Amino acid sequence: xxxxxxxxxxxxLLLAAASAAHAGVTLDAIKKNGxxxxxxxxxxxxxxxxxxxxxxxxxxxxxxxxxxxxVFGDATKVKFTPLTAKERxxxxxxxxxxxxxxxxxxxxxxxxxQGMNFTGITYYDGQGFLVNKKLGVKSAKELDGATVCVQAGxxxxxxxxxxxxxxxxxxxxxxxxxxxESAKSLEAGRCDVLTSDQSQLYAQRIKLxxxxxxxxxxxxxxxxxxxxxxxxxxxxxxDIVKWTLxxxxxxxEMGINSKNVEEMKKSTNPDVKRMLGVEGDRGKDFGxxxxxxxxxxxxxxxxxxxxxxxxxxxxxxxxxxxxxxxWNQGGLQYTPPxx
Amino acid sequence: MTELSSAPVKPPFWNNPQVRAIIFQAVALLAxxxxxxxxxxxxxxxxxxxxIASGFGFLSSPAGFDIIQTLxxxxxxxxxxxxxxxxxxxxLLVSALGIIFATLLGFIIGVARLSKNWLIAKxxxxxxxxxRNVPLLLQIFFWYFAVLRAxxxxxxxxxxxxxxxxxxxxxxxxxxxxxxxFGWVLATLGVxxxxxxxLTRWARRRQMATGQPFPILSTALALLIGLPLITFWLAGSPxxxxxxxxxxxxxxxxxxxxxxxxxxxxxLSIYTAAFxxxxxxxxxxxxxxxxxxxxFSLGLNSGMTLxxxxxxxxxxxxxxxxxxxxxxxTKNSSLAAAIGYPxxxxxxxxxxLNQTGQAIxxxxxxxxxxxxxxxxxxxxxxxxxxxxxxxxR
Numbered sequence: 030x031x032x033x034x035x036x037x038x039x040x041x042l043l044l045a046a047a048s049a050a051h052a053g054v055t056l057d058a059i060k061k062n063g064x065x066x067x068x069x070x071x072x073x074x075x076x077x078x079x080x081x082x083x084x085x086x087x088x089x090x091x092x093x094x095x096x097x098x099x100v101f102g103d104a105t106k107v108k109f110t111p112l113t114a115k116e117r118x119x120x121x122x123x124x125x126x127x128x129x130x131x132x133x134x135x136x137x138x139x140x141x142x143q144g145m146n147f148t149g150i151t152y153y154d155g156q157g158f159l160v161n162k163k164l165g166v167k168s169a170k171e172l173d174g175a176t177v178c179v180q181a182g183x184x185x186x187x188x189x190x191x192x193x194x195x196x197x198x199x200x201x202x203x204x205x206x207x208x209x210e211s212a213k214s215l216e217a218g219r220c221d222v223l224t225s226d227q228s229q230l231y232a233q234r235i236k237l238x239x240x241x242x243x244x245x246x247x248x249x250x251x252x253x254x255x256x257x258x259x260x261x262x263x264x265x266x267x268d269i270v271k272w273t274l275x276x277x278x279x280x281x282e283m284g285i286n287s288k289n290v291e292e293m294k295k296s297t298n299p300d301v302k303r304m305l306g307v308e309g310d311r312g313k314d315f316g317x318x319x320x321x322x323x324x325x326x327x328x329x330x331x332x333x334x335x336x337x338x339x340x341x342x343x344x345x346x347x348x349x350x351x352x353x354x355x356w357n358q359g360g361l362q363y364t365p366p367x368x
Numbered sequence: 369m370t371e372l373s374s375a376p377v378k379p380p381f382w383n384n385p386q387v388r389a390i391i392f393q394a395v396a397l398l399a400x401x402x403x404x405x406x407x408x409x410x411x412x413x414x415x416x417x418x419x420i421a422s423g424f425g426f427l428s429s430p431a432g433f434d435i436i437q438t439l440x441x442x443x444x445x446x447x448x449x450x451x452x453x454x455x456x457x458x459x460l461l462v463s464a465l466g467i468i469f470a471t472l473l474g475f476i477i478g479v480a481r482l483s484k485n486w487l488i489a490k491x492x493x494x495x496x497x498x499x500r501n502v503p504l505l506l507q508i509f510f511w512y513f514a515v516l517r518a519x520x521x522x523x524x525x526x527x528x529x530x531x532x533x534x535x536x537x538x539x540x541x542x543x544x545x546x547x548x549x550f551g552w553v554l555a556t557l558g559v560x561x562x563x564x565x566x567l568t569r570w571a572r573r574r575q576m577a578t579g580q581p582f583p584i585l586s587t588a589l590a591l592l593i594g595l596p597l598i599t600f601w602l603a604g605s606p607x608x609x610x611x612x613x614x615x616x617x618x619x620x621x622x623x624x625x626x627x628x629x630x631x632x633x634x635x636l637s638i639y640t641a642a643f644x645x646x647x648x649x650x651x652x653x654x655x656x657x658x659x660x661x662x663x664f665s666l667g668l669n670s671g672m673t674l675x676x677x678x679x680x681x682x683x684x685x686x687x688x689x690x691x692x693x694x695x696x697x698t699k700n701s702s703l704a705a706a707i708g709y710p711x712x713x714x715x716x717x718x719x720x721l722n723q724t725g726q727a728i729x730x731x732x733x734x735x736x737x738x739x740x741x742x743x744x745x746x747x748x749x750x751x752x753x754x755x756x757x758x759x760x761r
Contacts, residue, residue, distance in 0.1 A: 143725030182722030
């Protein structure tokens with residue numbers, strides 16, 4: 030019994046010690062630290078990927094940089110923490126990071142029982158399957174009896190089981206902690222199929238030795254809205270993260286980008302003037318500098334720029350905008366106005 | 369002390385060492401309890417503030433994910449509680465097999481290390497120095513990503529008589545299928561075991577009394593194999609074998625040893641065997657050489673000397689450090705998570721924790737389980753240690 034008690038206190042200690050670090054309002058703590066602690070993926074081209082020099086790039090990384098630009102007026106004031114899928118939610122709950130920007134799917138249980146707040150959707154994704162062409166499989170419905178590599182602790186793992194159950198197919202799953210291990214196992218033939226969000230499949234395919242030997246099957250078996258996440262209970266911080274993303278999408282809609290933002294400040298359009306902090310106090314309302322939205326656009330860019338350079342036409346992944354196009358261009362990206 | 373003095377001077381109570389000791393202990397106890405309470409309250413506060421659900425109710429909700437190796441019935445519709453049992457059994461399986469293999473291998477290497485044959489002794493030395501000095505995680509990766517990945521694809525499987533198949537998905541064996549009537553064979557086996565135990569005791573008593581040895585090992589083996597075989601034949605061979613066959617993507621049916629399990633087991637056994645070998649060597653060398661000489665002069669050969677004279681004495685030195693190795697092996701099995709073997713840390717403290725967000729509960733349960741397993745191993749080994757310990761008469 031004594032042993033059990035010791036264990037219980039040890040476990041309690043874990044959380045208590047971590048929580049001491051974020052006493053008070055998140056924003057105040059961040060300002061005191063001088064940087065934002067941002068949790069990102071441990072290596073996913075296009076979303077979060079560190080080069081040989083340790084410089085991060087990707088959509089998820091740019092979201093963190095934009096938040097830093099909003100808070101400090103300097104997009105470099107971010108400390109990135111690479112996290113596996115299994116570590117990410119606990120890292121946010123315990124206060125090890127201020128914001129989690131790690132292709133994380135927005136679900137009801139994460140919003141409720143797990144104490145998270147999703148701030149928006151950076152990427153509309155869906156789960157797919159990557160297979161070797163040699164198998165001759167044309168549809169996910171033909172995967173009965175297949176061995177499937179999947180990342181542990183993800184919604185993907187649950188969708189996979191649901192899909193095979195719904196279609197009465199036999200499944201042999203292997204759950205790895207890291208996506209790299211899944212990719213290696215697919216190449217070695219340990220598994221027939223690799224399943225993940227489609228964006229990740231494209232990203233992992235270019236990491237394989239012979240990308241052309243593999244195809245992504247047409248089925249998309251789930252909705253995977255990916256976005257930045259903060260902890261429950263700090264509404265001011267929640268607003269800042271949420272609106273940093275909204276501003277970037279709005280900027281694309283208004284035609285403001287990192288190159289023309291200074292010029293646009295002279296615009297006569299009141300919408301543009303409000304957003305860039307030329308007119309009104311919309312910036313100050315967040316407890317930040319009045320022109321923070323302009324700084325975000327100038328230093329990081331609008332949503333379209335970020336998409337293009339990381340995963341879109343300007344990147345090796347060459348993913349179509351698809352669902353991620355603006356609402357007035359056939360996509361789903363629609364955000365509330367700055368007003 | 370003070371009785372001698374006619375006018376005793378009563379010292380102040382804080383100078384009384386007994387009172388002081390009690391006060392210090394009380395203060396220490398209070399401080400510990402207060403600290404514990406503070407931690408508990410703080411956690412409760414934080415959980416409430418963050419809106420995280422707590423409690424153990426999640427154990428009965430459906431898990432929704434599949435597991436590659438399950439020793440008991442499990443499907444995606446089973447509960448997280450069932451995940452716990454599946455994961456625990458997987459941990460116990462790999463630990464138990466690891467302990468058996470490591471002990472056998474360790475004993476052989478340890479004895480080989482002391483061999484008079486130069487080559488055997490040096491080979492054993494090389495084995496020990498290599499495997500105990502390379503980190504275990506690296507060894508697991510070596511077996512998993514280097515050695516077992518060299519196995520062929522399912523369609524090019526290596527086969528032995530079209531019943532055993534080896535490919536990158538694992539080692540496929542025929543699965544036994546017990547027909548009615550197999551119970552008779554098991555019953556016979558039970559009866560034979562009782563007979564052997566009784567026989568062994570009788571043989572020992574007779575040898576003590578008369579000095580007449582009885583060939584107990586060969587008799588026991590003959591009984592253990594022979595009688596159940598006869599029953600098996602009489603009952604009409606009530607055992608069928610389901611041979612795995614290639615269908616679709618992979619082999620179906622039969623038993624499979626997955627490479628995740630094989631590499632973990634190989635790495636754990638080989639790594640721990642290196643330490644056990646050194647313990648065995650130390651134990652044997654702790655028995656003075658005079659014992660060997662005395663035994664030889666009584667006419668015992670070297671095998672009997674090892675078995676009857678050296679080992680019983682060496683075991684007294686071997687058992688306590690051996691317990692440590694068993695505990696290490698069991699705890700090291702948690703490295704399974706690195707290669708996707710569904711053990712307790714991977715499936716329960718990993719996936720379940722992540723899908724439910726119940727970090728404190730999952731980690732507390734997992735720690736309690738490892739503690740319990742470790743204490744059980746300690747308990748059994750201590751009991752065995754007391755049995756082999758020198759009885760002073």
